[in-house]
Amino acid sequence: MTTDQAPSPALDALRQRIDTIDAELHRLLMERVRVIDGIVAAKRASGADGVMFRPDREADMMRRMVERHAGTLPLTSVEHIWREIITACTRLQGDFRVFIDGSADVADMRDLARFYFGFSVEMDCPGDASDVVGTVAASHSDLGLVALTERSEIPWWRGLGLEGAQIIARLPFLVAHERPADLDGLVISRPVPNAGEPDTRVFDARWTGLLPGSLMNTGIEVLSFFRTADGVDALLAASGEMSEADVLALCAAAGAEPDVIRPVGGYASPIDIETDSDGDEDFDTGAD
Numbered sequence: 001m002t003t004d005q006a007p008s009p010a011l012d013a014l015r016q017r018i019d020t021i022d023a024e025l026h027r028l029l030m031e032r033v034r035v036i037d038g039i040v041a042a043k044r045a046s047g048a049d050g051v052m053f054r055p056d057r058e059a060d061m062m063r064r065m066v067e068r069h070a071g072t073l074p075l076t077s078v079e080h081i082w083r084e085i086i087t088a089c090t091r092l093q094g095d096f097r098v099f100i101d102g103s104a105d106v107a108d109m110r111d112l113a114r115f116y117f118g119f120s121v122e123m124d125c126p127g128d129a130s131d132v133v134g135t136v137a138a139s140h141s142d143l144g145l146v147a148l149t150e151r152s153e154i155p156w157w158r159g160l161g162l163e164g165a166q167i168i169a170r171l172p173f174l175v176a177h178e179r180p181a182d183l184d185g186l187v188i189s190r191p192v193p194n195a196g197e198p199d200t201r202v203f204d205a206r207w208t209g210l211l212p213g214s215l216m217n218t219g220i221e222v223l224s225f226f227r228t229a230d231g232v233d234a235l236l237a238a239s240g241e242m243s244e245a246d247v248l249a250l251c252a253a254a255g256a257e258p259d260v261i262r263p264v265g266g267y268a269s270p271i272d273i274e275t276d277s278d279g280d281e282d283f284d285t286g287a288d
């Protein structure tokens with residue numbers, strides 16, 4: 001049966017070309033999975049266990065994908081297809097679940113989890129962001145997804161630490177004004193074996209007094225903050241090149257003097273796909 005009233009030889013030829021491309025894509029996917037078998041063996045030989053995600057490697061791959069992309073296929077569609085593939089390839093290395101933050105909008109949170117971790121990953125909602133952190137810390141290789149809000153109802157990041165659950169990625173990775181699955185979120189995991197240096201480091205910082213507006217002018221980003229009775233608990237992001245002492249000094253210069261500052265993870269810098277280095281808008285995100 002054909003869906004076109006008057007199929008033309010030209011249309012037939014184009015469909016044959018599509019069939020050839022689809023068969024080749026499928027063949028390459030199966031070949032990719034055979035390579036993953038080798039990656040599993042290499043990771044085992046190097047003693048890596050637990051979390052199989054390698055966020056720095058994923059970020060590198062995605063950056064190259066953005067650079068080589070051309071044509072009318074929305075970049076976020078390529079991203080989504082690739083996310084499905086990479087999650088399937090990760091699950092072949094060891095099963096994991098994604099624990100989602102129940103304090104965020106459920107539909108937005110599920111969209112975000114599905115977009116980045118695929119349709120077959122098992123999801124669970126243990127409670128709010130603090131419960132996600134605690135559940136991930138107690139797990140072997142599960143991931144957590146926490147929504148990022150400017151002002152937080154709870155200082156959920158207090159449960160993070162470099163030995164337990166920590167921040168490993170920031171979402172969305174491809175930034176555009178309008179895009180699918182656009183909830184701001186952080187991916188939480190137990191330590192990633194042999195992880196490289198992140199572009200951005202994240203700190204739990206606490207001080208007495210107000211949140212100085214000038215803190216943002218120092219190059220430090222306040223990812224989220226919680227007001228305590230006499231001060232502020234903040235989740236701060238700073239360039240990966242800055243040391244803890246640098247961050248402390250910048251905070252002090254802005255008028256906040258943290259009595260606690262702890263590294264709680266880091267992430268690869270998201271890519272703005274609407275503005276390239278020349279300031280041109282040249283990527284189609286699929287937004288209306």
Ligand SMILES: O=C(O)C(=O)C[C@]1(C(=O)O)C=C[C@@H](O)C=C1
Binds near residue numbers: 053
């Ligand atoms: O390169 C790896 O370490 C892999 O596990 C492979 C792979 C992939 O499918 O490309 C899968 C998961 C990681 O997060 C990064 C990449």
